[in-house]
Amino acid sequence: MTASDPSPARSHLTRIAAPEGVSPGVNYSHVVWGTGRFVAVSGQCALDEKGEVVGVGDAAAQSRQVFENLRRCLAAAGAAFDDVVKLTYFVTDVTHLPALRAARDEVIAPDRLPASSAVQVSALFHPELLVEVEAFAIVPQPC
Numbered sequence: 001m002t003a004s005d006p007s008p009a010r011s012h013l014t015r016i017a018a019p020e021g022v023s024p025g026v027n028y029s030h031v032v033w034g035t036g037r038f039v040a041v042s043g044q045c046a047l048d049e050k051g052e053v054v055g056v057g058d059a060a061a062q063s064r065q066v067f068e069n070l071r072r073c074l075a076a077a078g079a080a081f082d083d084v085v086k087l088t089y090f091v092t093d094v095t096h097l098p099a100l101r102a103a104r105d106e107v108i109a110p111d112r113l114p115a116s117s118a119v120q121v122s123a124l125f126h127p128e129l130l131v132e133v134e135a136f137a138i139v140p141q142p143c
Helices: 060-077 093-105
Strands: 013-016 031-034 039-043 084-091 115-120 129-139
Touching: 031 084, 039 060, 060 084, 060 093, 084 093, 093 115, 093 129
Parallel strands: 084 115
Antiparallel strands: 013 031, 039 129, 084 129
């Protein structure tokens, strides 16, 4: 499913972009909750299926690979990006955030944004990696 997909958001999640008395979030929801099965996806980096870095020196290419890896991990748990309630971004430089947001916007519609945090780190586990993203999702329980 892409951000331009017209299908309705899953009804098991509630998103609040700006609770009363809190400054509106830009590019994220302040609060997301739901009912169902909890799924935690470890931080994903720009590694392909062989463990090789994709997009050396290119935050946009790395971000696209990260979200593809997240998609595959979510699918393995029976989840999709519509089920994501929280993303945490780890970047070696905050200037990589626009590339991450652009890759996110290719797979998550603006009215379905999860809660998010961004942290600048001095390094990731491999010196050529620029970004890492972990995800939490809630998948509806079967009836």
